[in-house]
Amino acid sequence: MSTEPSGTNIEGEAPISETVVETDDATITDDAELERTLGLVGGLAIGIGTMIGAGIFVFPGLAGAEVGTAATASFVVSGVVALLVALPTSELATAMPKSGGGYYFISRGLGTLAGTVVGLSLWLGLVFATAFYLVGLGFYALDALALVGITIETSPGGIVSVLAVVFGIGFTMLNLTGTENVAKLQNGIVALLLSMLVAFLAFGVFDVLGVVGAEASGGTEADRWAALPILSTAALVFTSYLGFAQVATVAGEIKRPGRNLPLAMIGSVLIVTIMYVLTIFIATSVFDRTQLGAFGETAMVEIGRELLGLGGALVIVVGGLLATMSSANASILSTSRAIYGVSKDAILPRWASRINLRFGTPHVALGMAGGPVIVLAATREVQLLAEVASFLHLIMYGLICVALVAIRRDEPEWYDPEFRVPGGPIISVVGAVASFALIAFMDPASILVGALVILATTGWYFYYARDVTLRGAL
């Protein structure tokens, strides 16, 4: 295996590569240094901030409506799958702390075809995920309007679409022109959200356990403790666990990557899993399946109202707005890294990663993220968007695990991760099987859309980048 990427794409552009020295504080190239500016807190904020928007504020109603209290098991299953993938991802990220995350590992471990499919579906997966967060945000904005006394009688759904599109345009513009420190803002929002949620969950658990003794308010007889519905719900809510991969996409900017990357990825998965399980337990104890189904995306608001009155509803609405916003924003940030990663390797045209002279922002990449996001957000297809996002991520996760096995079997000279998954290849193999298996439990429509995306990216490889060689290169 050579350590240099080679070949050119259809336009004659070759992958850019050079020898760099990675230190804990910076990446040092021949002529310049790239400062690593995100600490452990910043990494956790990206991971948790991306995830809790979906898992806590959007899914409890939808998942509870499917299987009732058994949804706790769905969240545990999803969390375990996420953890099984987070471990191999951590090992690869400490060995290759570069922009692009999963794309980078897979293109180096498995070659250009797999790399192209994953790199482009990481971008599109993030697009679907962002659209999903925006729709969630739209629902919360509608509830916020209702709380301040503005109720929309005619076609509230249409209003959600409009709100989602407006927020989508707003975020894209903000990212295009904003030079403020988005990351610092993200840290603050996540800290605020976590403290609100911990207080809310502590109160909720206390209340529910007391209530359970006296009178079961949610009908437990409706819970569906059966393997198939639990697993298909797990496949649906897996979108709540996509955030740790976003940490990997900014791996090039994390300080002390050998320590902070594994901690941020594994830590954020563990933290959100615990919070999700508690949330869904409270949600399904307060209301039964039919009630949750009627409340839909913003069921949490009704739960807040039931537990704490109007104040509780208000807290949840504010939390939901902040959380879905931070999810959407963090996803847009990592989309620009994902596009940059593939464009540097000549899998997309080089102009896709141009930087705007006036604002210093990657305007083409942000446009490639924001444009489709807005279109998808207008569809308001929460479940479809969530599942397609999960589908595309799960393909990447499965391939990350395969890439780890491949790289370990045939270790290149430069491969020297600071974090190694314990127990040999077993965890990676189980992680790969679990990731691919979860896809099988999705809605057929989602699988179809996801498969079409994969097919299209494969076609792109054969048309555009079949002569580029990346396997084994650093």
Add this chain to the structure above:
Amino acid sequence: MTRVLVPVAVLEGETVSPGLMKLLGTVDVTVLGYHVLPDQTPPDQARLQYEDRATDALEDLTEEFRMAGGAADHRLVFTHDREQSIDRIANEIEARALAISGVTGDVEQLLVPLSGDVAVERILPFVEDLVGDRDIGVTLFLATKKEEANTERLDTAAEDLRSSGIRVRTTAVVGSSPFAALIDEVPGHDVIVMGERAPSFRSLVFGEESERVAAESVGPVLVVRYDEGPDE
């Protein structure tokens, strides 16, 4: 050897005034070209696009510093956090001072405030090295809040500098705001040399004192570092 770090926002067209270059002719200089990026932009992406242009500009600047007398080299960094990059590189090269560039012509008189809790024992040797055997005068400045405060610190420091052949003037001022008093003293001086303070609550709220001095005085400020990093 005394080394001074000169951070320059190289892609925004920031340069170093000829007066400051000449003043730094007696010491070694590292020019730090930096470019601050918004969080949306991966630093590596900016590097690919701007590296060549930035390196060209830095090489020119470095050459000018060499012509002015001292040894000079340069570093280029793409970052989301300017302070973090400056601190890291200052530690790595063990810089004794940082330059905040500003406008000045030929330097004839330095203003050296010794007010407050600053490391006089670090500032004076730096001033000595900087002035060398050139005909540059030094004004030692002390602002105190109380009338009876002793000016002993001022006198010892003046004696110290005179013994190495430097022309020294001393000014002691009593007033409620040492900062305002210092700014009032600026006319007639070309460059301010001041000690870095340990980070404090005030500096969090109002920004670094040296940055505020630089903004108010328009001229360049040399900040003698508080901590040179691990064992000097």
